[in-house]
Amino acid sequence: MQTILKGRAFKFGDDISTDLIIAGKYAHLRSNLPELAKHVMEDANPDFIKQVHQGDFIVGGSNFGLGSSREHAPLVIKMAGVSAVLAKSFARIFFRNAINQGLPALICNTDKINQGDQLEVNLEEGVIINISKDEKYTFTKIPAVMLSILNDGGLIPYINKHGDFKI
Secondary structure, three states: OOOEEEEEEEEOOOOOEHHHHOOHHHHHHOOOHHHHHOOOOOOOOOOHHHHOOOOOEEEOOOOEOEOOOOOHHHHHHHHOOOOEEEEOOEOHHHHHHHHHHOOOEEEOOOOOOOOOOEEEEEOOOOEEEEOOOOEEEEOOOOOHHHHHHHHOOOHHHHHHHHOOOOO
16 A cells, blocks of 8 residues: 555535445345446435545545444445545444554544545654645544555455464
């Protein structure tokens, strides 16, 4: 994984649930993740999958990923090309699932980020540069072990590579 990510912001509000990330009507596609990924964020923004490009960001408000524990939710976000999710806060289970799947979940104030803003995120330094507004924000730095998990593509690849946690 790159430590400097660049892309556009797709802005969502507070309380984006796993049901909005993956609608329950697509539960039958859980064994076909590429097809499931074609419907990510569909109920929150029907055009999202048509507009998102590799490297773009989902920007949420508070309590992103609340609801039922759908470990596929962060995985299909990642499969859709999203490089990271930025939010004021995350539901604990979503946050953990995101890291386990290799998707950075970054805690920061997202109030000044607008739909379509061009962002550059430095995962190692904990800095977001809003290129569109020439502004700089910070996010809670990612602990070294979690950054290693993200760099290896998620928890399973990390364990396969290292056999254990290296702190």
